[in-house]
Structure formats: structure tokens, C-alpha cells
Amino acid sequence: MKILTGNDLKTGAVVWWDGSGWSLHVEEAADAGEHADVILATETAACRVNGGYIIDGMRDGDGKVRPAHIKDRIRALGPTVRPDLTLKPADPAAGSWVI
Amino acid sequence: MYRYDHYDQAMVDARVAEFRDQTRRRIEGHMNDDQFKPLRLKNGLYLQLHAYMLRVAIPYGTLDSRQMRKLAHIARTYDRGYGHFTTRQNIQYNWIKLEEAPDILAELATVEMHAIQTSGESIRNISADQYAGAAADEIMDPRPWAEMLRQMTTFHPEFSYLPRKFKIAVIAAAEDRAALRWHDFALRIVRNPAGEQGFEVFAGGGMGRTPFIAYRIREFLPAAQIFSYLQAVLRVWNLHARRDNIHKQRMKILVHDLGEAEFTRQVEEQFAQFLMLKTDFPQAEYDRIAAYFTPPPFESGLADEVDRADPDFALWVDRQTVAHKAPGYAIVNISLKPIGGIPGDISAEQMELVADLAERYSFDELRASHAQNLVLPHVRKQDLYAVWQALDAAGLGGVNLDLVTDIIACPGLDYCSLANARSIPLAQKIAERFADLDRQLEVGEVKIKISGCINACGHHHAGHIGILGVDRKGTENYQLLLGGSGAEDTSQAKIAGPGFDENGVVDAVERAIERYRAIRSDGERFIDTFRRVGFEPFKEAIYG
Numbered sequence: 001m002k003i004l005t006g007n008d009l010k011t012g013a014v015v016w017w018d019g020s021g022w023s024l025h026v027e028e029a030a031d032a033g034e035h036a037d038v039i040l041a042t043e044t045a046a047c048r049v050n051g052g053y054i055i056d057g058m059r060d061g062d063g064k065v066r067p068a069h070i071k072d073r074i075r076a077l078g079p080t081v082r083p084d085l086t087l088k089p090a091d092p093a094a095g096s097w098v099i
Numbered sequence: 100m101y102r103y104d105h106y107d108q109a110m111v112d113a114r115v116a117e118f119r120d121q122t123r124r125r126i127e128g129h130m131n132d133d134q135f136k137p138l139r140l141k142n143g144l145y146l147q148l149h150a151y152m153l154r155v156a157i158p159y160g161t162l163d164s165r166q167m168r169k170l171a172h173i174a175r176t177y178d179r180g181y182g183h184f185t186t187r188q189n190i191q192y193n194w195i196k197l198e199e200a201p202d203i204l205a206e207l208a209t210v211e212m213h214a215i216q217t218s219g220e221s222i223r224n225i226s227a228d229q230y231a232g233a234a235a236d237e238i239m240d241p242r243p244w245a246e247m248l249r250q251m252t253t254f255h256p257e258f259s260y261l262p263r264k265f266k267i268a269v270i271a272a273a274e275d276r277a278a279l280r281w282h283d284f285a286l287r288i289v290r291n292p293a294g295e296q297g298f299e300v301f302a303g304g305g306m307g308r309t310p311f312i313a314y315r316i317r318e319f320l321p322a323a324q325i326f327s328y329l330q331a332v333l334r335v336w337n338l339h340a341r342r343d344n345i346h347k348q349r350m351k352i353l354v355h356d357l358g359e360a361e362f363t364r365q366v367e368e369q370f371a372q373f374l375m376l377k378t379d380f381p382q383a384e385y386d387r388i389a390a391y392f393t394p395p396p397f398e399s400g401l402a403d404e405v406d407r408a409d410p411d412f413a414l415w416v417d418r419q420t421v422a423h424k425a426p427g428y429a430i431v432n433i434s435l436k437p438i439g440g441i442p443g444d445i446s447a448e449q450m451e452l453v454a455d456l457a458e459r460y461s462f463d464e465l466r467a468s469h470a471q472n473l474v475l476p477h478v479r480k481q482d483l484y485a486v487w488q489a490l491d492a493a494g495l496g497g498v499n500l501d502l503v504t505d506i507i508a509c510p511g512l513d514y515c516s517l518a519n520a521r522s523i524p525l526a527q528k529i530a531e532r533f534a535d536l537d538r539q540l541e542v543g544e545v546k547i548k549i550s551g552c553i554n555a556c557g558h559h560h561a562g563h564i565g566i567l568g569v570d571r572k573g574t575e576n577y578q579l580l581l582g583g584s585g586a587e588d589t590s591q592a593k594i595a596g597p598g599f600d601e602n603g604v605v606d607a608v609e610r611a612i613e614r615y616r617a618i619r620s621d622g623e624r625f626i627d628t629f630r631r632v633g634f635e636p637f638k639e640a641i642y643g
């Protein structure tokens with residue numbers, strides 16, 4: 001599957017295309033499939049995303065979307081060395097989701 | 100310490116106002132990212148893995164308490180309560196919001212700081228010996244020259260669109276604590292037999308994809324001619340640089356393509372022309388700037404002894420303090436490498452504590468080192484116990500200067516968008532493996548340096564043991580290098596063999612160190628043994 005990611009213009013936060021807008025949570029990412037290029041071009045031109053790009057996504061055992069590559073899995077969660085600053089600070093197992 | 104005059108302040112304030120306007124136009128949609136990116140990079144604002152990252156310049160690594168408190172305030176107000184000291188003596192904030200970036204730059208400007216030329220194809224923050232002005236072994240304080248160079252090169256039109264970034268370092272001691280020969284252009288202040296001050300000049304060094312150690316291109320350059328000479332070097336590079344190929348744009352490539360003799364010949368030719376233009380500064384200008392670096396009023400008659408009754412304190416004194424030029428004083432190194440911590444990271448509270456200590460005990464001066472530690476340059480020996488107690492209570496009393504756990508590590512894949520692999524967890528695991536202080540002291544000096552990609556911000560080429568993160572089919576993999584040095588015995592580390600996963604490379608580091616312990620001669624450091632016996636005994640230990 002193809003998913004779209006980038007950063008929020010004002011805050012810099014990592015965001016994911018959820019089919020109608022941009023979400024902070026990768027679990028909400030939509031499969032953009034063959035429309036990925038068009039969606040990205042439209043969203044970039046409208047300044048709704050900053051530094052956007054297309055990546056391969058996959059579904060984990062629970063059927064949730066996650067990026068295929070470790071780099072974007074770390075982007076999706078936060079720094080593995082500061083669990084307190086990730087999107088799942090209360091989840092001690094969050095790091096294993098990345099690796 | 101140098102203080103801005105009204106020109107400096109006006110330039111920095113104007114730059115803040117300009118960037119505020121540029122940011123507004125970007126947020127309002129009048130500029131796209133391609134248009135805005137070069138503008139934000141000119142102000143040190145990167146877009147990294149999780150957010151914008153702001154890199155703030157600390158000229159030649161020197162700070163006062165007012166500036167450090169401002170850095171703490173920024174960490175707390177605009178970031179997530181911490182900052183990260185880098186291998187260029189700068190500080191980075193990892194969680195910056197674009198809409199707040201102009202406010203941060205405005206706050207920095209109130210304490211004579213900025214983020215200009217911390218990115219892009221410019222002359223970057225000029226680095227220097229972190230012990231400048233305090234070291235017992237220096238012939239003078241090198242910072243007036245670093246400041247002169249900063250003023251000569253900031254906003255200079257010919258240097259604003261260089262082919263690539265350009266890094267300068269200045270020292271004034273035989274011991275090299277600034278990785279001199281890994282710079283594009285580097286100066287060691289020396290005196291000639293007539294007692295005149297000048298520079299030993301090096302050019303063409305650099306790490307990254309194609310590492311080179313700088314050549315010495317001048318044995319003695321009269322000090323007053325430095326600007327002509329620097330312009331000549333930059334002119335030769337500007338004339339020949341491969342602007343068509345990003346991997347060949349750094350000056351080190353040109354210097355090594357032309358060869359030492361031809362590069363030097365062309366520089367000398369240009370130098371003769373620049374001398375005729377008389378663009379070098381007048382002595383009065385040097386004197387004006389040097390006056391800012393007048394040594395603080397050291398007390399005389401102070402005791403040189405330290406009460407070593409507390410054994411933990413004695414350990415810290417032996418490892419973390421070094422000789423000062425003034426009797427009764429010491430230079431204090433503050434470790435930012437707690438076992439299991441993140442090399443170079445410091446919380447806002449710790450920054451404030453260090454600022455308080457600098458103000459109270461070190462003539463209001465602080466330094467950042469390229470090894471990602473901090474320094475209190477001028478502490479009375481009779482105050483060392485109080486300083487140690489305060490540092491220790493704040494988690495800053497670590498004892499590991501130049502030991503195996505004093506690891507340089509770049510942010511790597513935890514923060515950096517260019518990374519292939521994580522650096523920090525590796526540093527943490529190695530530090531935890533060698534956490535026992537007796538073992539560290541028994542092993543002695545070993546410099547481990549870790550980069551998360553070929554750009555080498557973690558100086559892996561200059562590590563006694565270097566580690567480079569690579570991407571192997573989507574997984575993190577680590578190459579082990581041996582034999583590098585960033586000190587006066589500069590050498591380039593070479594790859595030992597096939598790479599490892601994270602745990603594998605930690606084991607490999609331990610095996611290399613144990614082999615060193617088994618075969619070292621009396622008084623040999625790790626690097627000395629490696630140079631004596633070569634790769635083979637280490638390869639055998641690492642790969643079996």
C-alpha cells in the first residue's frame with residue numbers, strides 16, 4: 001500500500017494522509033494507491049502539507065497501518081530514546097512497534 | 100568575551116525582522132516550500148524527522164551565564180525542556196514550531212546570539228579549543244583571531260554562496276583539542292624564531308563521504324595577513340569548484356584533486372594579488388577585539404592543593420579537571436555523557452545550574468567542546484569541591500573524560516532525516532557495557548565516535564573506534580572502524596570488516612578493547628597499541 005506523509009507547516013509535526021485530511025496518527029493513514037502522486041501534488045500546492053512524500057505502508061498483525069521502513073516508523077512514533085516524548089508515552093512497549 | 104557593537108546588533112536584529120516576514124509569507128501561502136527552504140536554512144532552521152530543528156551558533160564554543168540561561172529559557176518555553184550540544188560547539192533544539200521560530204531568534208538576539216550560517220553553503224560556526232584563554236599549554240588565547248575571522252566572513256558576499264559548507268578552526272596549543280586537520284581551513288597560532296605571531300595553516304580536511312586530512316599549506320603566515328590568505332584560499336576553491344556535482348563540491352575534493360603543491364601554488368598566487376588590495380585589517384582593529392578577551396582578574400597567592408579526603412571527589416578531580424595557566428585555578432570539564440544518557444543532551448534545569456556555577460565560580464564563562472561536553476574554564480581549586488557537589492546533585496558529576504563512555508554520537512535516526520541508522524541507542528549500550536568506572540579507568544583513553552550516516556557528524560573517521568550506521572536492505576547495520584584520531588596525531592580510521600547489527604557491534608567494540616588490554620605495552624593507549632600492532636590482532640579478536 002502507498003501512504004502519504006509530511007509535516008504540518010506551522011508546527012512541523014509529522015502527519016499522515018487519512019483520506020480527507022492530515023492526521024497525527026499513522027494508524028489513520030489511508031491507502032492512496034495509484035492516486036498518491038495526484039493527492040500529494042494537490043495538497044502540497046494548497047500548502048496543507050510541508051515536505052510531503054509517498055512511502056510504502058503495510059498492516060501489522062492487528063490490521064493497523066504502519067510504514068514499511070524503520071525511518072518512517074520512528075517518524076510515526078517519536079525518538080526511540082525518549083519514550084516520554086513519543087505519541088505513546090504511557091506505552092512501555094511502544095519502542096518494539098518501531099523496530 | 101566579545102560583546103556586540105551597534106553594527107553587530109543592528110545586523111542581527113534586521114535579520115530577525117527579515118525572517119519574521121519570510122515566515123509570515125510562508126505560513127500565509129505566498130511562498131512554497133522550495134522557495135522558503137533556502138531562507139529558513141540561512142537561519143539555521145531545518146526540517147528534521149519529527150519537527151523543525153533550530154541550530155544556534157555558539158561562536159568558538161564560548162558562552163556566558165546570561166546566554167546559557169537564555170538557552171534554558173528557549174528549551175523550556177519553545178522546545179521540550181532540553182537541548183543538544185553538537186560536534187561543532189553549537190546547540191540544537193529538536194521540537195521547534197515554525198510559527199515560533201522568529202520569536203526564538205528575537206530572544207537570542209537579546210543575548211547577542213543567532214542561528215546565522217549554521218546551515219547552507221556558508222562559512223559555518225568557527226570552532227576553537229574549548230580551553231582557550233585558560234589552557235596551561237597555549238601560547239595565547241586563540242579566540243580574538245576566531246572572532247576576527249567571524250567578523251571578516253559573516254555576510255561577506257563572496258562567501259554567502261560558496262560551493263558547499265566551509266569549516267574553520269583555530270587553536271594556539273601543541274595539543275589539538277579541536278580536530279584541526281579535519282577542517283576545510285585550520286589555523287594553529289605559532290611564533291617564528293623572531294618571536295613574531297603567525298599561523299601554521301592547514302587546508303583541505305573534512306569528514307563525510309570522502310574523508311581527507313588537511314595538508315599543511317603554510318608553515319608560517321604573518322598574523323596580520325590572514326584575511327588576504329583566507330580570501331586567496333576561498334578564491335581558488337570558488338574558481339575551480341565542481342558546482343555540478345554535489346559529492347565533489349567540498350574544498351577537500353579540490354585540494355586533493357589538484358594536489359598539495361598545485362593547490363598551494365595557486366593560493367600563493369592569489370595571495371600575492373590580495374595583499375596588493377590591502378584588505379587586511381589594521382592593527383587597531385585587532386587590538387579592539389583582543390581587548391574583549393583580556394584575561395579575567397585571576398587572584399594571586401591561591402593554594403594549589405586540593406583536599407582529596409572524599410575519594411569520589413578525588414576521582415572526579417583527577418579525571419575531569421585539567422591544568423590551568425593561572426596558579427590555584429583549574430579547568431573543569433562537565434560530562435554530558437551519563438551512563439545510559441544521550442550524548443550532548445542537557446535539560447533546561449541543568450543549563451541553569453551550569454550558568455549559576457559559571458557566574459559564581461568561573462568569571463561568568465562557559466565553553467562547549469566538540470566532544471559534546473561543557474567546560475567551566477576558570478575555577479579556583481579551593482572551589483572545586485563546591486562545584487563538584489552541585490554538579491553531582493544535578494546528574495552532571497560524571498567521571499569519564501576521554502574514557503570509553505565519553506562517546507561522541509550524532510542524533511542519528513532518532514532525530515535526523517538524513518540518517519540510515521540510530522546512533523544514540525548504540526552509545527547507550529556501549530556505555531552500559533562499560534559502566535563500571537574501575538574498568539573504564541583500567542582501559543584508559545579510548546575515543547569512540549558514532550555517526551548515523553556517511554555525513555559523519557559523529558566524527559567516526561576520527562575515532563580510535565569509529566562506528567558508522569548504514570542501511571542494509573531496510574535494516575540498521577553498523578560498520579566498525581579502527582585507528583582514527585582527531586588530535587595532534589591525526590589519522591583516519593579504516594573499516595575493520597563486515598558490518599554488525601546493534602548488539603553485534605557492541606560486542607565487537609568490547610572484543611577490540613579486551614584485545615587491546617591483552618596486548619598493550621606499558622603506558623600505551625588503545626590507539627598507540629593499534630598503531631604498533633596494526634589491524635590483524637584486532638580483526639582476529641573481532642571476527643574470530
Ligand code: SF4
Nearest residue numbers: 509515518551552556
Ligand atoms: S551523521 Fe548523518 S545521521 Fe548523523 S546527524 Fe549527521 S546527517 Fe544526521
